[in-house]
Amino acid sequence: xxxxxxxxxxxxxxxxxxxxxxxxxxxxxxxxxxxxxxxxxxxxxxxxxxxxxxxxxxxx
Amino acid sequence: xxxxxxxxxxxxxxxxxxxxxxxxxxxxxxxxxxxxxxxxxxxxxxxxxxxxxxxxxxxxxxxxxxxxxxxxxxxxxxxxxxxxxxxxxxxxxxxxxxxxxxxxxxxxxxxxxxxxxxxxxxxxxxxxxxxxxxxxxxxxxxxxxxxxxxxxxxxxxxxxxxxxxxxxxxxxxxxxxxxxxxxxxxxxxxxxxxxxxxxxxxxxxxxxxxxxxxxxxxxxxxxxxxxxxxxxxxxxxxxxxxxxxxxxxxxxxxxxxxxxxxxxxxxxxxxxxxxxxxxxxxxxxxxxxxxxxxxxxxxxxxxxxxxxxxxxxxxxxxxxxxxxxxxxxxxxxxxxxxxxxxxxxxxxxxxxxxxxxxxxxxxxxxxxxxxxxxxxxxxxxxxxxxxxxxxxxxxxxxxxxxxxxxxxxxxxxxxxxxxxxxxxxxxxxxxxxxxxxxx
Numbered sequence: 304x305x306x307x308x309x310x311x312x313x314x315x316x317x318x319x320x321x322x323x324x325x326x327x328x329x330x331x332x333x334x335x336x337x338x339x340x341x342x343x344x345x346x347x348x349x350x351x352x353x354x355x356x357x358x359x360x361x362x363x
Numbered sequence: 364x365x366x367x368x369x370x371x372x373x374x375x376x377x378x379x380x381x382x383x384x385x386x387x388x389x390x391x392x393x394x395x396x397x398x399x400x401x402x403x404x405x406x407x408x409x410x411x412x413x414x415x416x417x418x419x420x421x422x423x424x425x426x427x428x429x430x431x432x433x434x435x436x437x438x439x440x441x442x443x444x445x446x447x448x449x450x451x452x453x454x455x456x457x458x459x460x461x462x463x464x465x466x467x468x469x470x471x472x473x474x475x476x477x478x479x480x481x482x483x484x485x486x487x488x489x490x491x492x493x494x495x496x497x498x499x500x501x502x503x504x505x506x507x508x509x510x511x512x513x514x515x516x517x518x519x520x521x522x523x524x525x526x527x528x529x530x531x532x533x534x535x536x537x538x539x540x541x542x543x544x545x546x547x548x549x550x551x552x553x554x555x556x557x558x559x560x561x562x563x564x565x566x567x568x569x570x571x572x573x574x575x576x577x578x579x580x581x582x583x584x585x586x587x588x589x590x591x592x593x594x595x596x597x598x599x600x601x602x603x604x605x606x607x608x609x610x611x612x613x614x615x616x617x618x619x620x621x622x623x624x625x626x627x628x629x630x631x632x633x634x635x636x637x638x639x640x641x642x643x644x645x646x647x648x649x650x651x652x653x654x655x656x657x658x659x660x661x662x663x664x665x666x667x668x669x670x671x672x673x674x675x676x677x678x679x680x681x682x683x684x685x686x687x688x689x690x691x692x693x694x695x696x697x698x699x700x701x702x703x704x705x706x707x708x709x710x711x712x713x714x715x716x717x718x719x720x721x722x723x724x725x726x727x728x729x730x731x732x733x734x735x736x737x738x739x740x741x742x743x744x745x746x747x748x749x750x751x752x753x754x755x756x757x758x759x760x761x762x763x764x765x766x767x768x769x770x771x772x773x774x775x776x777x778x779x780x781x782x783x784x785x786x787x788x789x790x791x792x793x794x795x796x797x798x799x800x801x802x
Binding site: 321 | 579657658659661691694698727728729776
């Protein structure tokens with residue numbers, strides 16, 4: 304829900320999968336889901352190490 | 364044969380001034396007599412229902428109804444295709460034509476107890492409370508109507524889907540049987556609803572009604588012609604279809620967190636638009652939109668499809684209404700509004716506000732295009748209710764709870780309760796005069 308995050312002034316936004324499971328997708332086979340989860344969390348960690356500036360940045 | 368697009372519904376009213384138990388089930392001069400044994404036997408045809416009883420709650424009496432599940436208005440089709448509650452009481456045939464009889468000023472309400480298998484979560488069972496006097500009665504259409512309450516107990520082995528079905532069938536069968544008494548009787552008034560050809564200069568208006576659904580839930584919830592809608596894109600319908608009960612709701616959840624079947628049958632916005640058709644506007648139809656999609660992309664797809672439908676109908680304007688103010692649903696609603704405006708369809712949003720605290724945001728999300736909003740009241744409100752003289756639904760000493768894991772309470776005492784835990788106390792569609800004001 305990056306529109307919601309943006310509206311509330313969040314500066315680093317990583318799009319997740321869906322509201323009930325933002326950091327993964329239970330519909331995927333377990334190994335693929337684990338890889339996806341790792342990818343999303345890694346993106347978030349990378350984002351924290353970048354200068355987001357004053358405006359919202361969507362880091363897909 | 365040419366296509367018949369002249370859809371015309373005559374809705375004949377048979378007002379009920381009193382309800383009495385009697386040896387026969389009849390309607391005469393505003394008096395509805397009910398043979399209790401006959402109605403109970405009709406309910407007990409369902410083997411999932413172990414016991415059934417019937418009671419009547421009158422306005423201004425100190426009566427409290429508990430375990431409320433769903434409410435309908437008794438209606439029956441006397442001519443035209445299909446039946447009232449199509450897809451449930453008859454095969455799914457497009458309704459909204461011919462003549463329908465309604466017993467007005469009266470409802471059929473179900474108070475039901477069962478052992479839930481789904482203990483918590485968005486789709487677990489919930490019950491509502493209805494008071495016939497005091498502040499809660501003044502706040503709900505139930506408070507000013509005579510309510511015929513069927514009290515059901517289901518078997519312990521019942522599944523959630525079976526509970527939903529049994530409660531619904533009991534409710535709709537009783538409503539149909541009672542409305543049957545109007546056949547051959549003179550009506551008091553009649554209203555004709557049709558979307559006839561009108562002055563082409565009148566503004567073209569569509570009504571977008573959204574309702575939440577969950578993909579992962581059991582097949583229970585808002586249904587269109589008896590089919591539970593879970594993962595649907597928008598559906599276009601003639602407003603008359605709603606009047607004939609084409610849309611029904613989850614009969615296991617009688618609280619005010621969602622609209623009831625009664626609300627869809629008496630949808631004030633749809634009725635208002637029908638009555639203004641040809642006078643101030645040209646009513647094009649109702650778009651039923653499933654909301655609460657899980658990802659932003661899905662929400663956008665539904666919003667784009669809905670707004671495209673409005674554009675293809677050549678709508679000048681859209682009235683948008685949703686059965687919940689929750690953030691997840693509200694995003695779908697605002698995206699739809701935005702997509703309509705971008706396609707040149709002007710919008711007015713009709714919504715309740717949260718109003719949890721003085722400082723809380725009234726709405727969970729907004730877009731710049733949402734610049735015409737009608738506030739229809741507050742979601743978070745508290746009632747302080749007096750002790751009743753009579754309780755329908757449980758015996759003296761028996762406790763009730765409004766959801767499976769909440770603390771049970773004594774319904775015979777005073778009550779401090781949130782409006783959304785009452786039955787039909789939150790107005791999503793605008794039938795009351797409530798609004799929010801900042802002082």
